[in-house]
Amino acid sequence: MTDFQTLLEFIETETGFATSYYDESYLDRRVSARMRRRGVEEYAGYLTLLEEDDDDERAELLDTLSVNVTEFFRDEKVWTALRDVLLELADTVRSIDIWSAACADGREPYSLAMLALDAGLDPRNVSILATDIDEDALARARAGRYESTRTADISDQLGFLDNPQEYVDREGDRAFVVNDRVKDLVTFERHDLITGDPKSGFDLVACRNVCIYIDKQYKLPILDTVSKSLREGGHLVLGQTETLPGEVKERFEAEDPRIRIYSRVADT
Numbered sequence: 001m002t003d004f005q006t007l008l009e010f011i012e013t014e015t016g017f018a019t020s021y022y023d024e025s026y027l028d029r030r031v032s033a034r035m036r037r038r039g040v041e042e043y044a045g046y047l048t049l050l051e052e053d054d055d056d057e058r059a060e061l062l063d064t065l066s067v068n069v070t071e072f073f074r075d076e077k078v079w080t081a082l083r084d085v086l087l088e089l090a091d092t093v094r095s096i097d098i099w100s101a102a103c104a105d106g107r108e109p110y111s112l113a114m115l116a117l118d119a120g121l122d123p124r125n126v127s128i129l130a131t132d133i134d135e136d137a138l139a140r141a142r143a144g145r146y147e148s149t150r151t152a153d154i155s156d157q158l159g160f161l162d163n164p165q166e167y168v169d170r171e172g173d174r175a176f177v178v179n180d181r182v183k184d185l186v187t188f189e190r191h192d193l194i195t196g197d198p199k200s201g202f203d204l205v206a207c208r209n210v211c212i213y214i215d216k217q218y219k220l221p222i223l224d225t226v227s228k229s230l231r232e233g234g235h236l237v238l239g240q241t242e243t244l245p246g247e248v249k250e251r252f253e254a255e256d257p258r259i260r261i262y263s264r265v266a267d268t
């Protein structure tokens with residue numbers, strides 16, 4: 001076993017962060033960034049530091065490894081297309097079941113809820129399940145409070161909507177709290193897309209920007225879980241740089257390949 005693999009094994013057993021799910025070059029970039037910060041050149045030296053330094057460096061490392069980066073209405077053109085998908089669903093099914101799989105801190109499922117309300121859908125007929133593997137991200141999601149930072153302007157992100165003030169309350173200059181009209185449509189739950197059971201009957205599943213960080217061997221189990229969770233004719237939306245693995249491609253038809261929206265076809 002190389003020093004890097006020993007280090008990854010230590011991180012997995014001692015911190016609970018499942019390094020084995022992630023792409024090694026991604027992990028290497030993140031770990032190396034922490035090593036530079038601490039002035040350590042060898043993986044073995046960094047392992048010693050983690051063993052000795054205990055909570056402080058471990059917490060910094062976990063923060064660096066978790067990729068919870070997300071936005072409200074991330075990739076605007078996708079949301080323009082999703083508005084049409086929601087309107088079509090409102091015409092064809094009685095109640096619309098949506099799953100935001102790997103929802104991070106909740107901005108994606110709340111965007112879906114705001115979009116549904118903004119498109120005039122009856123809130124009684126819309127329910128959104130939002131799941132993630134990361135309990136901290138889920139706690140932030142349930143709170144629904146978001147603050148602008150130097151690199152993320154929440155007001156800008158909400159600018160996709162004509163009247164965002166209908167869906168969020170301002171707190172001071174920089175913070176926004178999602179209001180109950182929106183929160184009421186969303187239920188948060190922990191779910192691991194690799195080891196967790198598939199769900200069933202969803203009309204729309206968003207599984208975006210999780211497979212890009214995950215080791216190749218786990219992409220198929222994730223997409224398998226997601227595809228089994230969709231009803232026939234249900235819609236799947238992936239992240240803008242993501243593609244369907246060959247093994248599940250035949251279960252889908254591309255609705256709009258440029259923006260990675262697919263529909264589930266019947267099993268043959």
Ligand SMILES: C[S@@+](CC[C@H](N)C(=O)[O-])C[C@H]1O[C@@H](n2cnc3c(N)ncnc32)[C@H](O)[C@@H]1O
Pocket residue numbers: 021067068069070071074101102103104105108131132133134137191192193194195207208209210239
């Ligand atoms: C970059 S965020 C994507 C958030 C959102 N879907 C978006 O596109 O803006 C990736 C999320 O995937 C979650 N994640 C990583 N591995 C996972 C797994 N095995 N099951 C469920 N969620 C996972 C992470 O905790 C993180 O919140």
